[in-house]
Amino acid sequence: GDSVTQMEGPVTLSEEAFLTINCTYTATGYPSLFWYVQYPGEGLQLLLKATKADDKGSNKGFEATYRKETTSFHLEKGSVQVSDSAVYFCALSELISGSRLTFGEGTQLTVNP
Amino acid sequence: KAGVTQTPRYLIKTRGQQVTLSCSPISGHRSVSWYQQTPGQGLQFLFEYFSETQRNKGNFPGRFSGRQFSNSRSEMNVSTLELGDSALYLCASSSGRGNEKLFFGSGTQLSVL
Numbered sequence: 485g486d487s488v489t490q491m492e493g494p495v496t497l498s499e500e501a502f503l504t505i506n507c508t509y510t511a512t513g514y515p516s517l518f519w520y521v522q523y524p525g526e527g528l529q530l531l532l533k534a535t536k537a538d539d540k541g542s543n544k545g546f547e548a549t550y551r552k553e554t555t556s557f558h559l560e561k562g563s564v565q566v567s568d569s570a571v572y573f574c575a576l577s578e579l580i581s582g583s584r585l586t587f588g589e590g591t592q593l594t595v596n597p
Numbered sequence: 598k599a600g601v602t603q604t605p606r607y608l609i610k611t612r613g614q615q616v617t618l619s620c621s622p623i624s625g626h627r628s629v630s631w632y633q634q635t636p637g638q639g640l641q642f643l644f645e646y647f648s649e650t651q652r653n654k655g656n657f658p659g660r661f662s663g664r665q666f667s668n669s670r671s672e673m674n675v676s677t678l679e680l681g682d683s684a685l686y687l688c689a690s691s692s693g694r695g696n697e698k699l700f701f702g703s704g705t706q707l708s709v710l
Binding site: 516520525526527528529530533535573577579583584585586587588589590 | 702
């Protein structure tokens with residue numbers, strides 16, 4: 485079945501540092517890929533998505549590129565802020581109809597001033 | 598536009614009891630899906646309802662059930678509660694097209710004692 489593997493956390497960075505969170509996936513078909521973020525005490529929010537190979541999703545300075553050859557969708561940001569502290573989830577969906585997300589384990593990011 | 602509303606925010610139950618959680622989607626959204634979030638298992642898909650019909654289902658026992666009403670509001674029921682059912686239950690809504698953005702509620706934190 486489908487699965488998503490994220491780099492182990494937690495990750496602690498200083499403000500303005502470069503961020504990479506690795507994500508690889510296994511899927512039988514051609515999935516759409518997502519990054520969601522969860523702030524303390526809140527539900528998940530979509531950060532970015534990509535639906536086909538070589539697509540780059542971007543939002544709020546975060547980027548991720550759909551790499552079919554390496555089955556990866558790594559999240560990057562050039563300069564993190566304290567407000568980026570949250571849990572980040574990589575996810576995939578293979579459904580054409582309806583929604584069913586398969587999530588990775590989540591990576592806790594803490595950014596110190 | 599109001600977001601996804603889940604009630605109650607917190608619940609405490611004892612083993613063997615049953616519980617009903619409620620989710621009101623964003624106005625106009627016809628799809629509601631449910632996820633269970635635990636520290637050990639992460640985020641797992643329970644089921645999705647679209648136009649009052651269950652469209653997709655995860656790998657949970659029959660004790661977990663749901664329904665959707667004509668106004669798209671959804672309820673999730675767990676019968677014969679077990680300690681392992683303690684989790685954050687998240688509801689997400691969308692228009693119902695595949696691979697689109699999901700809007701999550703803040704969740705219901707269920708504790709089973």
